[in-house]
Amino acid sequence: MFQLKMKDIKDLIGDLLKKELDLDISEIKSNIERPSEDNLGEFAFPCFFLAKKFKNDPKEIAKEISENLNKKLKDIDDLEKVEAVNGYLNFFVNMNKFTGDVFDKIERFKDKNKKGKGKVVIDFSSPNIGKPLHVGHIRSTIIGDSLMRIFEHSGWETYGINYINDEGLHIGKLLMAYKLWGNNKKLEKNPEKELLRLYVKYCKKEKLGVEDELEKSPDKEDNEEVKNEWATKALNALKKLEDGDKELKEIWKKIKKYSLVAFNNTYKKLDVEFDEIVGSSKFSKKGKESVKKLIEKGLAYETEKGAAIVKLERDDMPDKVVLRSDGTALYSTQDLGAGIERYNQHKFDKMVYVVGDEQRLYFKQLFKIFDKMGYEWAKKLSHVPFGLLNLEEGKISSREGNIVFLQDVINDSSKKALEEIKKKSPDLKNKEKVAEKVGVAALKYSTLSKEPIKNIEFSFKDAINFEGDTGPYLQYSLARANSILDKSKSKSLYDNKIEFSSEEEGLIKKLDQFDETVEKAKNNLNPSLIANYSYQLAKLFSEFYHSCKVIGSEKEEFRLELVKNFKEVIGKTLWLLGIDQLEEM
DSSP, X not given: OOOOOSSOHHHHHHHHHXXXXXXXXXXXXXXXXXXXXXXXXXXXXEOGGGHHHHTSOHHHHHHHHHHHHHHHGGGOSSEEEEEEETTEEEEEEOHHHHHHHHHHHHHGGGGGGOOOSOEEEEEOOOOBTTXXXXXXXXXXXXXXXXXXXXXXXXXXXXXXXXEEBOSSHHHHHHHHHHHHHOOHHHHHHOHHHHHHHHHHHHHHHHHHHHHHHHHHOTTSOSSTTOOOHHHHHHHHHHHHHHTTOHHHHHHHHHHHHHHHHHHHHHHHHHTOOOSEEEEGGXXXXXXXXXXXXXXXXXXXXXXXXXXXXXXXXXXXXXXXXEEOTTSOOOHHHHHHHHHHHHHHHHOOSEEEEEEEGGGHHHHHHHHHHHHXXXXXXXXXXXXXXXXXXXXXXXXXXXXXXXOOBHHHHHHHHHHHHHHHHHHHOTTOTTHHHHHHHHHHHHHHHHHHTSOTTSOEEEOHHHHTOOSSSSHHHHHHHHHHHHHHHHHOOOOOOOOSOOOOOHHHHHXXXXXXXXXXXXXXXXXXXXXXXXXXXXXXXHHHHHHHHHHSOOTTSTTHHHHHHHHHHHHHHHHHHHHHTTOOOOSOO
């Protein structure tokens, strides 16, 4: 078996270059990269930034350093040669030593869960009470869950918050709708659909009221600020709720109770958990106190009607309203209170909000307000914006009722998976249970494989496609590796030098990129880097599987070791994406 080593080859290259360049080791290692082509070695170091320091052409610098290093390589087994190519130093590794290093890193996965790197708080999912979890919510939910796993694997303490909007203007509309048309039996039977029915009905009445007002006064602008009796009633209901109206409070509690039941059923199927589920209303009081301080410090002003507005014009942003004229809290009011409470409670090193791209300006304003208030932790706040998820026939809108329930998507995806499993593996045990995991994997991967900022045109066909770049393909790759290991009777470990095939080399080099891929995903708050890496790794394993006989070959022990390490890494990537591992498919 390869001897385990505590220093990997990237560290070795860094140490060698430090002796030649007299630079800080962190600067050297940050510049070590992967070559764009296989024939350029396994690692590369650009010399262009050294031109000013050494007052020489980068090509000459690279040539001189390569000559010096090659003289030392006879005493270093890990590297075979160093080439100078167009201003780059290209390092070629000893594949036997390199493979030992890669397998060693994978062996040390168990050390990755040790905490101590810092604490991150992640705000994700965040649905509205009274509205259903629809397919549009999946991006925040799944991206946030994956980020939690990525930070945990990287040694961070994590704390996930589902910050539910339970006291916005939509609640005022729902309270009035329930008083007018509420049906307890329907609510108990199917809370998501009944609450949506009530909300849509009220919004339609409000829209008709706006149109009536515009007909009476055609000079008014056609926008949602036009008031009518339906809008006024909703605002009054919200004001009474904040003031403690007993009847509305009881209705609000009922709406909240049934919404949370529906939410939790969906989260359970997605295998998503939170450390805290909290309503935004909890922070209204604290937020109003913060607004008062902003006014006292001259950072905000009150309008004649009583609204509070933070001045942000000098910061190249529009001013931000942080309190309604009637004294009721806005999202911004509650978010101010929540941010302060979160830091007081957690003393976080990083706070991440996973919220749609349409709120990009809002979070810039919110973070700037915290900064103006003198909170140093404002620099630790990050927003992960994600693009829209549209239906094929148009944008999702809960006001119009044009939505696809997330629970329905999960169920339909699982049904499609079951049909495929019955065709391909009719003798598989627990087909229904496996199908649900495969269906969820298809849905999660179809979301996470896209960069968060990009828009997605959602279709069932794409979400539950089982060929190519999909979640089920990754699950199948792991199951295939597990099947090979189960069939093997060999328990010995190889202890000889190997002549590597191109398929073996390709797979080993890709395995080596796992750690740096996770680090990039963490630093960029972008799980798609891991999803895409997983697919590339699975493809290379497929090429190896079809080209290299494992059991019964002369290299059986080595290839079994390679399969075992592939299974370990692909399994870890699946966990980071929130996708269940399946030992059999």
